[in-house]
Amino acid sequence: MRGILEFISKIFSGVEPLYWFKSYFFSAVLMILCLTNVTDEMVGYMPAYIIICGIFFPLASIVWDDLVVNTLGGGPVLAMPIVILLLWKLLKLFLLFFLTPLLAPIGVIYIYVSNGHHREA
Structure with a gap:
């Protein structure tokens, strides 16, 4: 149990x-938006999936912000109209939110390795 708590501490201290x-602010906003729109037909796993996405969303956003934008893209420089930029940001937030279970493990590995915690073991 102590090893798990140390691992979680290293992940949170690495960012x-x-x-x-x-x-977590954007995650809470997206969770509220999604949970208020859950209908009777979506009961069961959908609210649980939304809550899981909300908890692990920051790890998925690290994958986008650090790996995709900064490493592959060379920085967040975009020259486009503000309306298109805002629509792109909104689409990106929702895609990251709903793909969180796939991207969050990559985020955990990225934080662990990029902060050099793998060398301490």
């Missing part, structure tokens, strides 16, 4: 607290 706050 700036402001980034966690920002990601």
